[in-house]
Amino acid sequence: MDVGFLGLGIMGKAMSMNLLKNGFKVTVWNRTLSKCNELVAHGASVGQTPAEVVKKCKITIAILSDPAAALSVVFDKDGVLEEICSSKGYIDMSTVDPETSCKISEAITSKGGHFLEAPVSGSKQPAETGQLVILAAGEKALYEEAVPVFDVLGKKSFFLGQIGNGAKMKLVVNMIMGSMMNAFSEGLVLAERSGLNPHNLLDVLDLGGIANPMFRGKGPAMLQDNYSPAFPLKHQQKDVRLALALGDENAVSMPVAAAANEAFKKARNMGLGDLDFSAVVETVKVLKHSS
Ligand SMILES: NC(=O)C1=CN([C@@H]2O[C@H](COP(=O)(O)OP(=O)(O)OC[C@H]3O[C@@H](n4cnc5c(N)ncnc54)[C@H](OP(=O)(O)O)[C@@H]3O)[C@@H](O)[C@H]2O)C=CC1
Numbered sequence: 001m002d003v004g005f006l007g008l009g010i011m012g013k014a015m016s017m018n019l020l021k022n023g024f025k026v027t028v029w030n031r032t033l034s035k036c037n038e039l040v041a042h043g044a045s046v047g048q049t050p051a052e053v054v055k056k057c058k059i060t061i062a063i064l065s066d067p068a069a070a071l072s073v074v075f076d077k078d079g080v081l082e083e084i085c086s087s088k089g090y091i092d093m094s095t096v097d098p099e100t101s102c103k104i105s106e107a108i109t110s111k112g113g114h115f116l117e118a119p120v121s122g123s124k125q126p127a128e129t130g131q132l133v134i135l136a137a138g139e140k141a142l143y144e145e146a147v148p149v150f151d152v153l154g155k156k157s158f159f160l161g162q163i164g165n166g167a168k169m170k171l172v173v174n175m176i177m178g179s180m181m182n183a184f185s186e187g188l189v190l191a192e193r194s195g196l197n198p199h200n201l202l203d204v205l206d207l208g209g210i211a212n213p214m215f216r217g218k219g220p221a222m223l224q225d226n227y228s229p230a231f232p233l234k235h236q237q238k239d240v241r242l243a244l245a246l247g248d249e250n251a252v253s254m255p256v257a258a259a260a261n262e263a264f265k266k267a268r269n270m271g272l273g274d275l276d277f278s279a280v281v282e283t284v285k286v287l288k289h290s291s
């Protein structure tokens, strides 16, 4: 199957590489076109614009930074809308809000095209190893057609019904994750500053009821101030911000998520936005120093 791929950031590069390794013919595009070179070395073709990719491929996938980027590749000049038609499907795997997804869906389907939103749970390493969790919603027939692609990219796909449900599920999950990361950060700094060995804390956590892959995976690197980005902090803050908006719409009180959002905003102000979201621990260290 010819698959188009728009966006070769941390996730898109790993996912499109995975499709190539598994025998798909892949045509890639990235706003910074030079990022396509590594994929070409592994057998990908390049489209000069999103429209050119859609023209060539039956199914085109996108995974882009945020709502503005997701809208731009669809609606701008040389965008997806220029070539979408009834024989083509478009799958947006970016993490966006339900409103953005609905806007894209309406535009694609009004031209006869087929649309799925399919944000993913899992980060750089699961993307590299095809272990993502895919949260799809929209047109069921396109979902079924895309199952061979999802089977390569992920360990499990969910079809969640109408457009917006995939985005909502993803935002709820990432809101929980962002809050957990802040609690974890405070715990690590508190352990160290109160005289405990934080490595012992990691061992204790890992043997108890709140053991989880995030603490296990990120903890040792955080203790070495290593924030090499798997999930950039600026994207995590975007997700908590969008989840808070969902909370506003549904009158759900979320003080813990609101506090997490403030910490991620502070981290962005400290210039940490491009680092891994675990760098939020630096905000706890700063507060301690200034007291
Ligand atoms: N990293 C992770 O662990 C995960 C990320 N996600 C979500 O996936 C999406 C991508 O994440 P990730 O790969 O980490 O992000 P990166 O920041 O690594 O990559 C972002 C991509 O979006 C492109 N882009 C940004 N702005 C525009 C624009 N205005 N027009 C066209 N392209 C644009 C970038 O192009 P350029 O190279 O030119 O800058 C790049 O290809 C985000 O929505 C994120 O929340 C979901 C699950 C996990």
Ligand SMILES: O=CCCC(=O)O
Residues within 6 Å of the ligand: 095, 120, 121, 122, 123, 174, 231
């Ligand atoms: O959106 C990013 C999710 C990162 C993860 O699930 O580890």
